[in-house]
Amino acid sequence: MTEFTLEKGADGVAIITWDLPGKSMNVLTLEGAQQLDAAIDDALADDAVKGIVITSGKDSFAAGMDLNVLAGMKDSGAQGVFDGVMSLHHMLRKIERAGMEPKTNKGGKPIAAALPGTAMGIGLELPLACHRIFAADNPKARIGLPEIMVGIFPGSGGTTRLVRKLGVMGASQYLLQGKSVDPKKAKSAGLIDEVAEDPVAAAKEWVLSEPKIVKPWDEKGFKLPGGAPYHPAGFQTFVGANAMVNGQTWGAFPAPKALLSAVYEGAMVPFDTALKIEARWFTSVIMNPSSGAMIRSLFLNKEALEKGANRPEAPDQTVKKVGVMGAGMMGAGIALVSAQAGIEVVLIDQKQEAADKGKAYAESYFEKGIKRGKSTPEKAEAVLSKITATTDYSALSDADLIIEAVFEDVGVKAEVTKNVEAVVPEDCIFATNTSTLPITDLAKASKRPEQFIGIHFFSPVEKMLLVEIIKGAETGDRAVAKALDYVRQIRKTPIVVNDARFFYANRCIIPYLNEGARMVAEGVEPVLVDNAARLLGMPVGPLQLIDETSIDLAVKIAKATKEALGDKYPSDNKPVDDLMFALYDQGRLGRKSNAGFYSYDDKGKREGIWDGLDDLTPTLDDQPDLIEVQHRLMFAQVLEAVRALEEGVLEDIREGDVGAILGWGFAPWSGGPFSWLDILGAEYAAERCDQLAQKFGPRFSCPDLLREMASKGQSFYGRFGQDAKAA
Numbered sequence: 001m002t003e004f005t006l007e008k009g010a011d012g013v014a015i016i017t018w019d020l021p022g023k024s025m026n027v028l029t030l031e032g033a034q035q036l037d038a039a040i041d042d043a044l045a046d047d048a049v050k051g052i053v054i055t056s057g058k059d060s061f062a063a064g065m066d067l068n069v070l071a072g073m074k075d076s077g078a079q080g081v082f083d084g085v086m087s088l089h090h091m092l093r094k095i096e097r098a099g100m101e102p103k104t105n106k107g108g109k110p111i112a113a114a115l116p117g118t119a120m121g122i123g124l125e126l127p128l129a130c131h132r133i134f135a136a137d138n139p140k141a142r143i144g145l146p147e148i149m150v151g152i153f154p155g156s157g158g159t160t161r162l163v164r165k166l167g168v169m170g171a172s173q174y175l176l177q178g179k180s181v182d183p184k185k186a187k188s189a190g191l192i193d194e195v196a197e198d199p200v201a202a203a204k205e206w207v208l209s210e211p212k213i214v215k216p217w218d219e220k221g222f223k224l225p226g227g228a229p230y231h232p233a234g235f236q237t238f239v240g241a242n243a244m245v246n247g248q249t250w251g252a253f254p255a256p257k258a259l260l261s262a263v264y265e266g267a268m269v270p271f272d273t274a275l276k277i278e279a280r281w282f283t284s285v286i287m288n289p290s291s292g293a294m295i296r297s298l299f300l301n302k303e304a305l306e307k308g309a310n311r312p313e314a315p316d317q318t319v320k321k322v323g324v325m326g327a328g329m330m331g332a333g334i335a336l337v338s339a340q341a342g343i344e345v346v347l348i349d350q351k352q353e354a355a356d357k358g359k360a361y362a363e364s365y366f367e368k369g370i371k372r373g374k375s376t377p378e379k380a381e382a383v384l385s386k387i388t389a390t391t392d393y394s395a396l397s398d399a400d401l402i403i404e405a406v407f408e409d410v411g412v413k414a415e416v417t418k419n420v421e422a423v424v425p426e427d428c429i430f431a432t433n434t435s436t437l438p439i440t441d442l443a444k445a446s447k448r449p450e451q452f453i454g455i456h457f458f459s460p461v462e463k464m465l466l467v468e469i470i471k472g473a474e475t476g477d478r479a480v481a482k483a484l485d486y487v488r489q490i491r492k493t494p495i496v497v498n499d500a501r502f503f504y505a506n507r508c509i510i511p512y513l514n515e516g517a518r519m520v521a522e523g524v525e526p527v528l529v530d531n532a533a534r535l536l537g538m539p540v541g542p543l544q545l546i547d548e549t550s551i552d553l554a555v556k557i558a559k560a561t562k563e564a565l566g567d568k569y570p571s572d573n574k575p576v577d578d579l580m581f582a583l584y585d586q587g588r589l590g591r592k593s594n595a596g597f598y599s600y601d602d603k604g605k606r607e608g609i610w611d612g613l614d615d616l617t618p619t620l621d622d623q624p625d626l627i628e629v630q631h632r633l634m635f636a637q638v639l640e641a642v643r644a645l646e647e648g649v650l651e652d653i654r655e656g657d658v659g660a661i662l663g664w665g666f667a668p669w670s671g672g673p674f675s676w677l678d679i680l681g682a683e684y685a686a687e688r689c690d691q692l693a694q695k696f697g698p699r700f701s702c703p704d705l706l707r708e709m710a711s712k713g714q715s716f717y718g719r720f721g722q723d724a725k726a727a
């Protein structure tokens, strides 16, 4: 298969064109790398060739590395990864040196990259090794190094070159945050050199102009922009970068740490040694199970779910007009994201003022965006004109989807369902955004339960990426397809689950919150509880999260669950309930009342653990060790995920993992609850369950499924996983 072609022009310019057959975007394969290497050798050796331009046959340049290459390297062990990475370094270094004499930097042929569009990952690392980068003026193109977002870092010289090009400060947002920008911004940031109408023509002209090609870092006396680690300015940068990274990640993520080490150590040695250091750190990250799990969940499986991996066979269900019932916090957000996707929205509330208030939410969202330069009045108007705020149900007569977000009350929801069904077309799908009420029960109010479904958003709607789709007992395939097509339109990630108390995400997060509160009730230092969670890579500790979601909500859920479960309500919840009710009785409702587990200043800034908490539940002299606290918090969540799988609420572990990370921020470095258990190994996990259950109670009992897997030596991805080997 030809992936790179070499064409030598009469003008002395050799054009190397990257065009991976059968794919809409180029990714670098092993075969491709060999072909590129051979093409470079050929062009460098040919006296008739004066300069080289590397471009793409597609409308983008490249999306990055073929993940199978990484998986293949990993199978060959650490040495295999290191050798593979070093051979890429050699090729890129050959491009960069382009035949120059080692000592004098004389000779050599100019090599330019011409990017017609997006250039990400290795798709930018290759151009960074060239002598000049030209990009088309294509505002939709993205240029950047997003590796860090899937648990690795740029390991084909991108780290070492970008730091030398932009300095540590300048490179940090691209390396540490994986930020990508359009070509114009990439030029002003110094990521690329020129934006041109015809990048190939501009690159050709440049290579024929006998330009200077030696890179600054290959010249004598090169100094790192902004200062190397032991330069006074550089010293400050490194101290700051270390503090920032550890402040954000709490040391839980292997890739940012490895990246920082590669940058720091690499900055003190010559370029070629720095590449070797980069390769060693990259190898350590690839060999860490976290990177494979993150790539699997946050890249491969997230994308598979977004593309409809679990969509039933049904004709296209693209939504044209959605009716949003209830213009409160959730309804307002749902209206906004739907209108942004180009869908007509009817936003209905009981009173016109309430409906208008819901639309005003979208207005203020755009006002803020315009102030920050992220939107324009024209864009705002185009979206806002799609939202009709009204009390008039007749506006729903041509809606093809309804999303109900009225009060969490069976009676109110039933009445809305009936009234809506009286006016909408027969084939309209009705979705409820309930967070706690069983879909099958709510569907009883519907004349068409097969067209009734749950579409559960997370708050704030415009920020949260996950949408949980819940099938009631009678929900039909077309309703599921409609929900999935809608979620695709609004560019979020769907998971599809069956109907059960709290569905999937809330079902797993409630035990996490309860376990945190329970430990405080037992006398564990509250700071230990929340910090243990942060050190695991959870974005928010359980006590802080209770404050954020509000203590009155926790009390309400506890009361409702008690009512629903009766005698089956777990008796070991009592200490948690007692503590929450005590806080509630004192008016400590969490952040919204500026008082909860934490105290807050007048402006709502969190100060520290409320000093009265110790009177409510005194802390013990003997504190548990960190791992025990962490395991209680983790097992509380993951065992619930396993039970959801055992009970058939979850049908696909990929959804369980992706949903956990996007829905409640479950330690992303782990790849999700099932990936975390796979990292631990079923045997150890089962053993740990037994120990925790014996010490803390039956809520930690090992689920039968996990026990069986432990006895058979199985992993979740080995047993259930599609794409189990993908990363």
Ligand code: NAD
Residues within 6 Å of the ligand: 325, 326, 327, 328, 329, 330, 331, 348, 349, 350, 354, 404, 405, 406, 407, 408, 409, 412, 416, 433, 434, 435, 436, 456, 457, 458, 459
């Ligand atoms: P909210 O109280 O902010 O808004 C509810 C809105 O519904 C109010 O504006 C109210 O006037 C309107 N309403 C009530 N009865 C109505 C009727 N008969 N016809 C039209 N409008 C009516 O509540 P919310 O937080 O937006 O929650 C709405 C739904 O979303 C609930 O079912 C809730 O459980 C669910 N939910 C909430 C969250 C969250 O974090 N708040 C998250 C996921 C799901």
